[in-house]
Amino acid sequence: MKINKxxxxxxxxxxxxxxxxxxxxxxxxxxxxxxxxxxxxxGPINQWxxxxxxxxNKITRFFFNKGYNHKNSIAVSYILSKIFQKRLKGKKYxxxxxxxxxxxxxxxxxxxxxxxxxxxxxxxxxxYYESFSNLFRFSAKESNYIEQKALLNATYIxxxxxxxxxxxxxxxxxxxxxxxxxxxxxxxxxxxEYVPKKIHKDEEINLLFLGVDWFRKGGDKVxxxxxxLSELYNVNLTVCGCIPPVTHPKMKVIPFLNKNDVSQMKSFxxxxxxxxxxxxxxxxxCFGIVFCEASAFGIPSITTNTGGIPNAxxxxxxxxxxxxxxxxxxxxxxxxxxxxNPSQYQSLSASSRNLYLSxxxxxxxxxSIVEMIx
Numbered sequence: 213m214k215i216n217k218x219x220x221x222x223x224x225x226x227x228x229x230x231x232x233x234x235x236x237x238x239x240x241x242x243x244x245x246x247x248x249x250x251x252x253x254x255g256p257i258n259q260w261x262x263x264x265x266x267x268x269n270k271i272t273r274f275f276f277n278k279g280y281n282h283k284n285s286i287a288v289s290y291i292l293s294k295i296f297q298k299r300l301k302g303k304k305y306x307x308x309x310x311x312x313x314x315x316x317x318x319x320x321x322x323x324x325x326x327x328x329x330x331x332x333x334x335x336x337x338x339x340y341y342e343s344f345s346n347l348f349r350f351s352a353k354e355s356n357y358i359e360q361k362a363l364l365n366a367t368y369i370x371x372x373x374x375x376x377x378x379x380x381x382x383x384x385x386x387x388x389x390x391x392x393x394x395x396x397x398x399x400x401x402x403x404x405e406y407v408p409k410k411i412h413k414d415e416e417i418n419l420l421f422l423g424v425d426w427f428r429k430g431g432d433k434v435x436x437x438x439x440x441l442s443e444l445y446n447v448n449l450t451v452c453g454c455i456p457p458v459t460h461p462k463m464k465v466i467p468f469l470n471k472n473d474v475s476q477m478k479s480f481x482x483x484x485x486x487x488x489x490x491x492x493x494x495x496x497x498c499f500g501i502v503f504c505e506a507s508a509f510g511i512p513s514i515t516t517n518t519g520g521i522p523n524a525x526x527x528x529x530x531x532x533x534x535x536x537x538x539x540x541x542x543x544x545x546x547x548x549x550x551x552x553n554p555s556q557y558q559s560l561s562a563s564s565r566n567l568y569l570s571x572x573x574x575x576x577x578x579x580s581i582v583e584m585i586x
Contacts, residue, residue, distance in 0.1 A: 215582060218250035219307040220324075222296055222316055226256040230471040233312060234501055235398035240311060242400070243574035247582060254299050254308075261295070262288050272348065279347045284315050284334055284355035293319035300324070307585065314362035327581065328366035329393070331498035331520060334359040336379045340496050340519070342428070360384055368584055372499040373520025391584050394523055396574035397504040398471065403481050409510045409561040411488050413551050417447045420487040420511075422502050423494075424453045430493030430516070431456055436540035437491070437547065438463070445551060449491075452483060484509040488557075489547065491515075495536065500524045503531070507568035510561040514547060524572070530564035 221227050221244070227237035245251045265282035272280050282288055292315055300308075305324050310317045312330040320326070334355045337344040347355070363369060363380065369390040371377045377390045397404075411417060419438060423429035431451070435458050438449045442462065452466040466483075469476045490506040490513040503513045503524040513531030515521055516538065525531040532546055550557045570576070 214247060214249050216249050217306040218252065218304070219244055219248045219309055219327075220252035220254050220300070220303065220305045222308050222310045222313055223253075223255040224257050224259070224262070224292070224313075224316065227253050230398070230477075235471055236395065236501065237311060239396060239398055239574045240309065240577075243396075243578035244309070244581075246575070247578040250305075252303070252305060254296055257292070257295055261291060277346065279343075279345070280351045281334075281344065281347055281355045284358045285351070286354055286358065289315040289318045289358050289361075292316045293321070296320060297322065309581075310362075310366070314359050317365050318358045318361035320365060325367035325585075326365060327368040327370070327585065328362060329370045329581075330376075331372055331395075332376045333363075333380050333384065335383050336376065337498075363387075370581070370584060371520075373523035375520045375523070376498065391580070392523065393577055393580040393584070394571055395499060395501060395504060396572055396577055397508045397568065398501050399481060399505055399508060401573075403477065404508050405481070405485060406508070406510060406565060407485070409488065409558065411551060411554050411557045413445060413554075415446065417441075417445055417489075417551060418487050419447060419449045419489050419491045419547075420483060420506075421449065421451045421491055422453055422483075423492060426451075426454045426456050428495050429497075430495055433493045433538075433540050433543060434491050435460075435463075437543040440540060440544040441547060441551075444548070450483060450487070452480075484511060487511050489514055489550070490531070491543070491547075493534065493538065493543065494518060494521065497521050504568060504572040506530075507564040507572050510565040512550070512557070512560045512564050514543060526567060528560075530567045530572075531560070 223237055225232040227241040230238045265288050269280045269282050272278050308324050308326045310326055310328050317326055339345045363384050364387055369388045370393045372395045374392055377392050421434050441447045449463045455467050469480045471477050490511050493516050497519045499520040506513050507530045513525045515525050515533055516536045517533040518536040522533055525533050527533045
């Protein structure tokens with residue numbers, strides 16, 4: 213049942229685009245449309261308004277090997293606030309949802325309550341993600357200033373993980389108690405054909421690596437583990453989202469799939485239907501929508517315990533989170549244990565699906581947003 217309230221999604225990109233923030237914005241829009249009476253959209257904006265500031269970062273990286281985080285700069289934030297203030301003028305929304313929009317709301321002058329939902333904060337990402345690392349000191353200070361202003365300007369604050377929530381509580385001033393609300397899969401329910409999974413050591417076993425950054429997502433460890441498993445089992449590895457620097461006769465590479473395209477989206481879902489294990493030992497990750505997607509199909513995930521992953525992959529429930537420094541040998545033994553114990557694999561697969569149905573879906577996310585504002 214919908215609540216008689218209105219909400220507007222404030223983003224630089226178009227929330228109706230299924231690739232905007234990896235499809236997160238679209239799923240937020242869809243789930244909120246089923247929950248709120250009115251859902252408005254304040255984006256997108258012309259990216260050429262802020263793109264010139266990105267040239268500064270490229271120049272400083274090239275000449276000084278130091279970065280300038282223009283996305284969280286005072287200048288960009290001030291420009292964005294003026295654009296969105298103009299778009300919201302005269303509108304009578306009950307709430308503003310600002311997903312990963314610290315720069316957009318830091319200087320936003322509005323009486324409409326702001327829900328700030330993001331997967332992390334600048335201070336936590338600084339020196340954790342490569343794009344937020346090795347910045348000029350003034351840029352890091354400026355970015356933290358924007359983050360702090362956004363947090364103080366928010367009426368409600370939520371994150372998908374305890375990792376992100378705890379950091380802001382320990383390192384920023386807050387006017388609201390942050391909540392933990394996990395995200396869901398970037399796949400519509402009618403596109404998910406769930407069939408209980410089984411595994412057999414004498415049959416084909418399909419591993420899936422799904423990510424745009426081969427090294428940050430641990431592709432090197434995936435390949436080495438794949439080679440070890442191939443000595444005992446008939447294992448196939450599918451890599452989707454990037455072109456790895458390695459090749460193998462039993463490795464299939466799909467550089468990119470556009471979820472806005474119907475046929476490519478069908479190819480994307482068919483990957484999960486054929487997969488036994490999602491293998492993504494990330495070195496850095498704020499949450500990981502892909503783990504929700506795997507769970508939707510009953511696929512256990514093999515990953516690491518870094519960042520916000522433990523809220524997306526509950527150890528022993530929808531996969532296993534190994535230490536971030538785990539070796540290919542460690543992953544080999546973890547995966548072999550599941551291959552050699554099909555009943556254990558089936559149980560893990562079933563609980564993966566159950567966790568998706570109970571928690572790792574966007575309807576649960578939208579209802580949790582409503583509970584938070586109530």
